[in-house]
Amino acid sequence: MSAEPAVEVTDLVVHHGTTAALRGVSLQVLPGEVLALLGPSGSGKSTLLHAVAGFLEPTSGVVRLGGRTVSGAGRPVPPERRDLAVVFQNYALWPHLTALDTVAYPARRRGESRAQARAEGRALLGRLHVAHLADRRPAELSGGEQQRVGLARALARRPAVYLFDEPTAHLDTHVRGVFLEELASRRRESGAAAVYATHDAEEALGLADRVALLDAGRLVQVGTPEQVYAQPVDAFAARLTGPASVIDAPDGSGELLVRLGWARLGGPLEGKVRGSWFRGPHTDHLVDTPLGELLIRESGGACRPVGERIRWTLLHGWSLPGHDGRG
Numbered sequence: 001m002s003a004e005p006a007v008e009v010t011d012l013v014v015h016h017g018t019t020a021a022l023r024g025v026s027l028q029v030l031p032g033e034v035l036a037l038l039g040p041s042g043s044g045k046s047t048l049l050h051a052v053a054g055f056l057e058p059t060s061g062v063v064r065l066g067g068r069t070v071s072g073a074g075r076p077v078p079p080e081r082r083d084l085a086v087v088f089q090n091y092a093l094w095p096h097l098t099a100l101d102t103v104a105y106p107a108r109r110r111g112e113s114r115a116q117a118r119a120e121g122r123a124l125l126g127r128l129h130v131a132h133l134a135d136r137r138p139a140e141l142s143g144g145e146q147q148r149v150g151l152a153r154a155l156a157r158r159p160a161v162y163l164f165d166e167p168t169a170h171l172d173t174h175v176r177g178v179f180l181e182e183l184a185s186r187r188r189e190s191g192a193a194a195v196y197a198t199h200d201a202e203e204a205l206g207l208a209d210r211v212a213l214l215d216a217g218r219l220v221q222v223g224t225p226e227q228v229y230a231q232p233v234d235a236f237a238a239r240l241t242g243p244a245s246v247i248d249a250p251d252g253s254g255e256l257l258v259r260l261g262w263a264r265l266g267g268p269l270e271g272k273v274r275g276s277w278f279r280g281p282h283t284d285h286l287v288d289t290p291l292g293e294l295l296i297r298e299s300g301g302a303c304r305p306v307g308e309r310i311r312w313t314l315l316h317g318w319s320l321p322g323h324d325g326r327g
Contacts, residue, residue, distance in 0.1 A: 004066050007161055009052065012051060012060075025214075029161070033209045035193075049086075083160040124156055127178060128148040162183070196208065206225075209224070213228060256317030256318065258316075265313075269313065273304045
């Protein structure tokens with residue numbers, strides 16, 4: 001395996017007109033690693049992917065792929081000469097090719113026979129449940145069907161790096177799971193890296209080896225899924241990675257982040273129910289406490305009436321940076 005990072009961006013700055021879309025972002029992605037880019041709309045996720053792919057030239061900074069400088073040296077390497085497979089939100093399918101020919105194209109470029117390439121393409125379309133659409137062109141496909149064809153084409157590539165921009169946004173839960181399994185399998189086989197942009201915290205945490213949190217073009221935090229979830233650098237990072245409450249610490253030491261599951265009903269502390277929602281396997285209770293508003297998840301359970309006085313226990317808390325100690 002190469003000692004060089006599969007992707008390396010250093011002090012990357014990108015402007016759209018007078019607006020800074022990226023503000024000095026530096027990141028590395030190792031061979032075989034999945035890095036998820038997690039952030040709200042406008043945070044810079046797509047801009048970063050476009051800069052790595054070569055679809056836009058950074059204002060300043062450097063992009064390297066496998067140790068090779070592809071942007072920032074004054075002579076950018078064009079996208080087709082970067083060892084990448086790219087899936088963006090607009091699908092970008094060739095209008096004159098059928099779904100099968102689209103997916104078979106990467107194998108044909110590698111020198112495989114037409115029969116081999118089409119067999120592999122048909123198998124991938126089948127995995128994503130669109131084999132019956134093999135002979136249709138993009139104009140004859142729905143948006144979700146086009147997306148699955150685009151994903152199959154990316155999987156048919158054998159690049160050093162995959163770039164994905166919210167690739168499962170229009171897929172149902174089952175097909176999404178199949179695609180993620182297939183992506184993981186192909187990455188294990190090839191050792192390819194992946195940069196995966198999403199606004200879905202659950203997807204990012206479940207898929208990635210590391211997660212990079214972005215806000216307004218700046219890198220907020222980078223860490224393992226466990227780190228960014230359990231030890232966020234601030235309240236913004238905390239809420240980006242899942243439901244969270246911020247309350248005063250019982251000992252008065254500062255503010256505590258409390259995730260669902262870090263507090264339970266019953267115990268020494270007092271509160272009053274402000275809202276209650278039955279979710280099937282669990283029930284969420286919004287509780288007004290002397291320490292602040294707190295969301296408590298109860299396994300099973302039932303909705304409690306608004307205004308009911310309850311007691312609760314704090315099991316764990318994370319002291320947000322700038323405050324001393326932990327709960």
